[in-house]
Amino acid sequence: MNTNLRNIAIENSDTIVQMWLEKIDSLKGEEFRFSTSDELFENTNREFVNVIFTSIKQQGSLIEVITFSEKLITLGWPLSYITDGLQLFRRVTIDYILSNSDQVDTNFFSAVLTSVDKWVEPIIHQLINEYTGSWEHILSIQRIALQELSAPLIPVTDGITIMPLIGTIDTERAKQIMENLLDGVIKHNSEVVLIDITGVPVVDTMVAHHIIQAAEAVRLIGSNCILVGIRPEIAQTIVNLGIDLTNLPTKSSLKKGFITALEMTNRKVINLKPMEDGIEEMINSIQGE
Amino acid sequence: MSIPILKLYNYLLISIQTEIDDKTAIQFQEDLLDKIHKTGATGVVIDLTSVDIIDSFIAKVLGDVITMSDLMGAKVVLTGIQPAVAMTLIDLGIHLQNVATALDLEQGLIKLYQELRV
The missing domain is CATH 1.10.490.10 (Globins)
Structure with missing residues (x-):
């Protein structure tokens, strides 16, 4: 059949x-x-x-x-x-x-x-x-x-390391951030770590809590943490939620944070040649032609 | 089992190389304070590089020792705390708020030198 x-x-x-x-x-x-x-x-x-x-x-x-x-x-x-x-x-x-x-x-x-x-x-x-x-x-x-993308760590100069964070932070990721941060600090022997939260869309109490914990842990192993990239709306949320960030140095941009980090490691950025000299040189070379 | 305390000029160096139990910790507290009294040291570095576990009691004793040394006029720096140890301490809610820390012995000594000179 x-x-x-x-x-x-x-x-x-x-x-x-x-x-x-x-x-x-x-x-x-x-x-x-x-x-x-x-x-x-x-x-x-x-x-x-x-x-x-x-x-x-x-x-x-x-x-x-x-x-x-x-x-x-x-x-x-x-x-x-x-x-x-x-x-x-x-x-x-x-x-x-x-x-x-x-x-x-x-x-x-x-x-x-x-x-x-x-x-x-x-x-x-x-x-x-x-x-x-x-x-x-x-x-x-x-x-x-x-x-792999969740918690990268970039050593920029001797003693200064940056961790740029992009996207929402949940508990699992926060744990990974802390582990990477601490291991990286030991590995690169960094005196200052900059945590950049420019790319973090929302900072609520939980995210702030995780960041504070990470910063505290970094301080325990003998390094310093600066929180950079705080946008105006993030600053407003943080204050409105009553989150206490007084123990954590904060800066508005990575640039300012980096300058502070250099100061903390007794260094600064200088121009090799003053601006005026460059202009003068340019004028001279034009006249020579 | 007692923890050795080494003297270097005005500083005392302690490297903890074993697992610390409660008794050793108390013993260490007494020893260190005695030593500070005897030598008149102004700075102390406690190196925790080889310590893998710190429980809440040891953390409390360490915090106490640091406050006590401060009272006796010796500044204490903790160095070489391992990432795992730092994470456990934070999870336990022990923040060691007023304790100076440094990455390694070298930077600990530099830190002491800078703070004591001021």
């Missing part, structure tokens, strides 16, 4: 494919139509049904499906399109088989349903597995990338 049905499907594959291709066109979403050329669309659809039939012929072999799904993922085809296409295939096949047979009893009907399900289900499963697998992979890569 089962083989019988399979033979019917395989023998009439051309008709089924034709029916399927006619219907699949309506599934093609608007946004999808623009991103893919008609030719590519046609080819992939053909390959799609071929893969389905190969799988049916080889009694459920999924090797073709795996290669095909990898190709789809690289092309960026939406999973919903593929599952819809498979459901459509199931419907078309069932319709075809039923319309071309004279038996109409319930047994035959359920046998057709079961066997068609058996052909289609493994393919759907495999495709969904491949898709979610690739999504999870991307997600984990992005998480690692995010972690």
